[in-house]
Structures are given as structure tokens and as C-alpha cells.
Amino acid sequence: MNNRICEILNIKTPIISGGMVWCSGWELASSVSNEGGLGLIGAGSMNEEVLLDHINKCKKATNNTFGVNIPLMNPKSSSHIEIVIKEKVPVVFTSAGNPSTYTQKLKDNGIKVVHVVANEKFALKAQEAGVDAIVGEGFEAGGHNGKEETTTLVLINQLKKIIDIPIIAAGGIATGEQILAMMVLGAEGVQIGSLFASSNESSAHINFKNAIINSKEGDTQLLLRKLSPTRLLKGGFYDKIKEAEDRGATKEELLEIIGVGKSKKGIFEGNLEEGELEIGQVSSIIKDVLSVKDIFSKLKEEYSTALSNTDKLIKTL
Amino acid sequence: MNNRICEILNIKTPIISGGMVWCSGWELASSVSNEGGLGLIGAGSMNEEVLLDHINKCKKATNNTFGVNIPLMNPKSSSHIEIVIKEKVPVVFTSAGNPSTYTQKLKDNGIKVVHVVANEKFALKAQEAGVDAIVGEGFEAGGHNGKEETTTLVLINQLKKIIDIPIIAAGGIATGEQILAMMVLGAEGVQIGSLFASSNESSAHINFKNAIINSKEGDTQLLLRKLSPTRLLKGGFYDKIKEAEDRGATKEELLEIIGVGKSKKGIFEGNLEEGELEIGQVSSIIKDVLSVKDIFSKLKEEYSTALSNTDKLIKTL
Numbered sequence: 201m202n203n204r205i206c207e208i209l210n211i212k213t214p215i216i217s218g219g220m221v222w223c224s225g226w227e228l229a230s231s232v233s234n235e236g237g238l239g240l241i242g243a244g245s246m247n248e249e250v251l252l253d254h255i256n257k258c259k260k261a262t263n264n265t266f267g268v269n270i271p272l273m274n275p276k277s278s279s280h281i282e283i284v285i286k287e288k289v290p291v292v293f294t295s296a297g298n299p300s301t302y303t304q305k306l307k308d309n310g311i312k313v314v315h316v317v318a319n320e321k322f323a324l325k326a327q328e329a330g331v332d333a334i335v336g337e338g339f340e341a342g343g344h345n346g347k348e349e350t351t352t353l354v355l356i357n358q359l360k361k362i363i364d365i366p367i368i369a370a371g372g373i374a375t376g377e378q379i380l381a382m383m384v385l386g387a388e389g390v391q392i393g394s395l396f397a398s399s400n401e402s403s404a405h406i407n408f409k410n411a412i413i414n415s416k417e418g419d420t421q422l423l424l425r426k427l428s429p430t431r432l433l434k435g436g437f438y439d440k441i442k443e444a445e446d447r448g449a450t451k452e453e454l455l456e457i458i459g460v461g462k463s464k465k466g467i468f469e470g471n472l473e474e475g476e477l478e479i480g481q482v483s484s485i486i487k488d489v490l491s492v493k494d495i496f497s498k499l500k501e502e503y504s505t506a507l508s509n510t511d512k513l514i515k516t517l
Numbered sequence: 518m519n520n521r522i523c524e525i526l527n528i529k530t531p532i533i534s535g536g537m538v539w540c541s542g543w544e545l546a547s548s549v550s551n552e553g554g555l556g557l558i559g560a561g562s563m564n565e566e567v568l569l570d571h572i573n574k575c576k577k578a579t580n581n582t583f584g585v586n587i588p589l590m591n592p593k594s595s596s597h598i599e600i601v602i603k604e605k606v607p608v609v610f611t612s613a614g615n616p617s618t619y620t621q622k623l624k625d626n627g628i629k630v631v632h633v634v635a636n637e638k639f640a641l642k643a644q645e646a647g648v649d650a651i652v653g654e655g656f657e658a659g660g661h662n663g664k665e666e667t668t669t670l671v672l673i674n675q676l677k678k679i680i681d682i683p684i685i686a687a688g689g690i691a692t693g694e695q696i697l698a699m700m701v702l703g704a705e706g707v708q709i710g711s712l713f714a715s716s717n718e719s720s721a722h723i724n725f726k727n728a729i730i731n732s733k734e735g736d737t738q739l740l741l742r743k744l745s746p747t748r749l750l751k752g753g754f755y756d757k758i759k760e761a762e763d764r765g766a767t768k769e770e771l772l773e774i775i776g777v778g779k780s781k782k783g784i785f786e787g788n789l790e791e792g793e794l795e796i797g798q799v800s801s802i803i804k805d806v807l808s809v810k811d812i813f814s815k816l817k818e819e820y821s822t823a824l825s826n827t828d829k830l831i832k833t834l
Contacts (some may be wrong), residue, residue, distance in 0.1 A: 202831065203830075203831055206831075213834045214831070214834070215834065319734050319735065320734055321734075338668070338670075339656070339668060340668050340670065340671055347735060348734045348735030349735070349738060349739070349798075350734055350735065350798065350801075351655070351656060351657050351668040351669070351670065351689055351798065352668070352670050353655075353657065353668065353669050353670045353689045353690075353695060353698070354657055354689045354798050354799055354801070354802065357692055357694060357695055357802060358734065358801065358802055360694075361802075372668055372670045372671045373670075375674055376834070377674060377677075377701055377702050377703070378670060378674055378702065379834070380701050380830070381670070381698035381699075381701045381702055382698075383827075383830050383831075384694055384697050384698045384701055384823055384826075384827065385694050385695065385698055386694070417636050417637055417638075417665045417667055417675065418636065418664060418665030418666070418667065421666060422666070426763070445765075446743070446765060447765040448762075448763060448764040448765020448766075449765075481666075481667065481668065481671050482671055484667075484671070484675065485671065485674060485675055485678075496834075499834060500833065500834045503833075503834045504832075504833055504834075506701055507827065507830065507832065509701075510700075510701065510824065510827050513520075513697070513700050513824065514519065514520055514523075514531070514700075515821075515824065516817065516820075516821055517530045517531070517532065517693070517696070517813075517816060517817045517820045517821070
């Protein structure tokens with residue numbers, strides 16, 4: 201038994217690992233693809249040379265479909281697009297930008313295109329641009345986030361009513377029960393970030409992985425609404441931004457506090473005080489650093505149990 | 518077929534209408550109970566005399582179980598508690614306060630007690646205090662909200678792992694598919710606010726109901742984090758608070774802007790410019806002012822369809 205996401209992306213299991221900066225290298229992507237999901241390489245934190253290297257290593261490490269996530273606001277996005285075309289990467293997820301810019305070009309080169317959206321408006325735009333599927337990413341997601349702050353529960357329900365192409369749910373998902381809940385709302389796949397960011401195969405620093413599994417409810421919050429809403433894990437960097445926002449800091453002041461290279465410092469170098477720690481709200485549910493293999497086993501088992509438990513639910517309300 | 522929430526609350530359908538200020542009078546509560554759900558009278562906006570009047574009218578309008586929601590921070594809460602005991606109201610939902618204050622007293626008087634929580638900590642506290650069930654209310658909910666900003670999708674999943682008593686999901690729910698999604702996460706009932714606030718039987722002003730059904734994605738936002746996080750619909754009052762927060766207004770300044778009687782002015786008197794419009798994120802999904810009867814028909818049909826559609830889902834991931 202299969203669904204449209206599995207068919208379009210040529211995968212067995214409709215679980216996609218998000219293409220996260222400083223986490224999603226060839227090792228994580230190929231491991232996810234080897235488990236039957238779709239692994240994404242996160243181009244957002246890579247220059248051209250590094251991206252090419254990760255694509256080549258990923259090709260060697262898996263015979264299954266994998267993809268690359270390209271944030272379109274990134275100044276390197278046009279050269280990243282050239283690389284994925286040249287390297288015949290089978291799937292590209294685009295995010296943070298206009299879906300009409302590269303969709304046709306990628307499709308003309310036989311690449312499946314999925315665009316990440318946080319609202320109805322961009323979902324319709326992406327569908328119109330001809331993408332094969334969309335990711336609907338809710339308020340729970342780590343890092344950059346939609347201005348509407350629509351949660352995954354509300355967003356997927358809304359999108360399903362207006363969108364015909366398949367929908368992948370993202371934001372706040374780390375269990376098999378949640379995957380089934382998203383399928384009930386009409387999603388045909390899920391994109392999971394935080395859980396894979398904390399996995400053995402993630403290229404994030406162990407300090408960052410430990411910070412994820414030790415986090416508690418309320419430990420991630422959405423800040424930086426005046427610039428681009430961003431979900432951050434609490435820590436020294438968070439405290440500085442929060443203090444500035446509470447006293448009414450301007451965009452310019454906030455940009456100065458952010459500086460450059462802070463997400464690398466936090467996620468890749470493990471400096472939890474000075475670094476920018478982008479991660480999802482669902483971190484509070486994650487209790488262990490697991491291998492990708494164990495994550496897939498856990499999710500599959502939870503999903504199957506939850507699906508068979510639907511027999512015990514009230515038949516008519 | 519039945520579940521624990523139906524048994525404990527002695528209702529046929531595990532759908533509860535939230536006890537909302539200026540919306541949830543005897544008419545809404547009795548209509549919901551007459552449809553087989555649990556209607557709640559919202560004591561938060563009532564003095565003793567008004568509450569007593571609504572309880573008496575509700576008793577005359579329905580033979581089914583109904584309840585009263587009592588926000589414990591309200592200065593009138595202790596006299597409200599005396600009234601529900603004296604009037605033998607079968608169910609009391611307590612919120613915004615310490616669940617151990619009145620739970621035993623209410624139970625000693627044969628009243629079922631449900632406490633509303635927004636995080637794990639208070640869920641455990643409520644269970645320990647001996648409540649019969651909890652409402653887990655997520656970030657999507659209208660009005661006062663948890664500091665953690667945990668969404669319903671994440672919250673219900675978390676609570677199910679640590680709580681043994683039945684869980685009612687709230688926040689962001691206005692469709693039958695969403696009800697089933699919450700059941701999949703382990704909830705045994707749902708509390709619905711915005712959809713009932715916009716119903717014919719809600720005592721809110723028609724201007725407020727129209728504002729709900731005309732709202733679009735992003736039109737409600739959580740503000741007032743420095744005082745008590747509150748989800749508001751955009752309008753004149755919202756703009757004033759937002760402008761003040763953006764320039765770093767203190768608690769004192771915010772309290773002065775809020776003033777008194779603003780939720781009555783907005784919700785009950787329909788003054789959309791000066792009034793405080795407390796409503797949930799799911800408003801953007803709601804398109805019509807419906808009768809409670811039609812709301813129940815819609816939710817039941819959507820739930821049944823979604824449940825039978827689970828047959829078409831991928832059996833194993």
C-alpha cells in the first residue's frame with residue numbers, strides 16, 4: 201500500500217528528514233534514504249564545493265532517492281540550483297522564497313520539486329508554480345518560521361481544503377501517533393527536523409544534541425518577529441535577543457546582536473552560550489540521541505500501534 | 518461504543534463547549550448538552566446573581582448533563598464554587614489557578630471536576646489533586662494561554678505519556694478530522710471554543726461573530742506575554758497593545774492600555790475597535806455562523822468520514 205508522496209518521490213516510507221543547516225549532511229541524508237525515507241541534504245549552510253562533496257558522498261552511501269533542500273533567499277541559491285541540476289539530484293525541496301523562480305527549470309531537468317510553505321497564500325502560489333508537492337510547516341518548527349504563526353494542526357487542516365497536490369506535514373512531529381494524526385488531517389507524508397537533528401548521524405555537535413534531549417516544555421520560543429520569526433532554544437544567545445526585544449529593540453539593534461556565523465557556532469561547534477540554537481518545539485518530547493535506524497523502528501511501531509488502536513475509538517460521535 | 522470521558526461526564530458525545538466569557542450563557546450550554554455533548558456556562562464574566570440565573574435557565578432548557586467553568590483567579594471564584602455546590606451542578610471545569618484549592622470540596626459534593634492545563638507540570642498537579650479529567654489546551658486557544666506556548670499537537674502527545682486520567686484536547690479544533698487526530702494522540706474528548714463562540718446560540722454580539730467568520734490566517738496572535746499571554750483577534754485594541762509591546766512597554770503601561778471592561782465591550786457589545794477580542798487561531802477555518810445543531814451534524818459527519826478513511830492509509834510505514 202502506497203500513497204502519492206511515495207510514488208512521486210520514489211520512496212517506500214513517507215518520512216522525510218528536513219534539510220537543516222549544520223545538521224543535514226550526506227551521512228544523515230543517506231541514512232534516512234537507506235531506511236526507505238527521503239533524506240535531504242541542507243544546502244543552506246554549505247558553499248558550492250561543500251554541497252557538491254556532500255552530494256557525491258550521499259550518492260555513494262545510498263542507492264535510494266535522496267534530495268537537497270535549497271533556501272531560495274540564500275545568496276548562493278542560484279549556484280546551488282546549477283549544482284543539483286548538473287548532478288542529477290532526483291528531488292529538490294525549496295524554501296524561504298518564491299516558488300516560481302526555479303520550479304520549471306528544475307522540472308525541465310527531470311527533478312521533482314517540493315516547496316515549503318507556512319500559509320495558504322504561498323501554498324496556492326507553489327501549486328500554481330507547478331511543484332509536485334508542498335510541505336506545510338507549522339509554528340512548532342525550529343528556525344525560520346511563518347509570520348502567521350499558524351500551528352501544524354490548523355495549517356494542515358486549512359491546506360487540505362484548498363490544495364490538490366499532496367501535502368507533507370512539518371513542525372512538531374516526533375512520534376508515530378503524530379504521523380498518523382497528520383495523515384488523518386489529509387497529509388500524505390511528514391517532514392521531521394528536530395528528531396533527526398538529534399540523531400547519531402546528524403552533523404550537529406554533541407553539545408547541541410544533548411541540549412535537544414535535555415530540553416523541557418517551554419524551552420524553545422519564537423523570537424525575532426521584527427526581522428524573520430525564528431524558533432530558538434533557550435541559552436545565552438536567546439537571552440540576549442529576548443532582553444533586547446523586551447525593551448523594544450529595533451531591527452537594526454537586533455541585527456547587530458545576531459551578528460554572523462552564530463548558527464554555525466551553536467549547532468556545529470556546540471557553543472551553547474554564544475551560538476544560535478535553532479530547533480523545534482517538539483524537542484521537549486525527545487529523550488535520547490538515537491540512530492536513524494532506531495528512529496525509523498520507533499516511528500513505524502508507534503504508527504502501526506496507533507493505526508490498529510483506531511479500532512477502539514468511538515465509531516460515531 | 519463509549520469512552521471514559523463519556524462515562525465520567527455522563528454524555529453521549531465527547532464534545533465540550535468551552536466556558537467562554539460573554540459567549541457561554543445558558544442558551545449555548547443547554548443547546549450543546551441537548552445535542553449530547555457537554556455544554557459549559559462560563560462563570561468568568563458573571564457575578565453571583567447572573568450565574569445563578571444562567572444555571573436555573575440551563576436546568577429548564579436541558580435534561581442532560583451540563584457544567585460550569587470557573588476561572589480560579591477570578592475574585593468571585595469562591596462564591597461561584599458555593600453556588601455550583603448549592604445548585605448541584607453535575608460538572609465543574611476549573612481553570613487559571615491551583616487545582617488543589619477546590620477539587621476535594623467539589624468531589625465531596627458529588628461534582629465531577631475537570632481542570633484546564635497548558636503544560637505537563639499543572640497536568641501532574643491536577644491529577645494529584647484528584648480531578649476526574651484534564652483539558653490540555655494548546656497555544657492555538659483564544660484568550661488566556663500558557664507561557665510555554667506548547668501547541669495542541671505537541672501538548673496532547675506529551676500529556677498522554679505522563680497522565681493516566683482521561684485527557685480532553687483543546688485549542689485549534691473546529692473540524693471532525695481534527696477531533697479524530699486528537700483521539701489518535703490519545704485524547705478522549707475535545708473542548709471547542711471559537712466554533713461555538715461564533716454559533717447562533719452564543720451570547721456574543723453579532724459583530725464579534727462576523728469578525729470570527731471573516732478572519733483570515735494570521736488574524737489572531739498571542740500578545741501580552743509580559744502579563745498573561747492572551748490570543749487576540751486583530752482590531753483597534755490589538756493594534757494598541759502591539760504598538761506598545763513593539764516599543765518595549767512595561768507591565769504597568771500595558772495594564773493601563775487594557776483598562777477594564779474591554780472584553781465585554783468587544784465580545785458582548787460588539788465594539789470591534791475598542792473592545793478586547795479573545796478568540797482562537799482556528800477562527801480562520803470558520804466560515805459561517807451556524808446553529809449548535811448544525812455544528813454537531815458537521816463535526817459528526819466529518820469525524821465518521823475521517824475514521825472510515827483510515828482504511829485507505831498506509832498500513833505500515
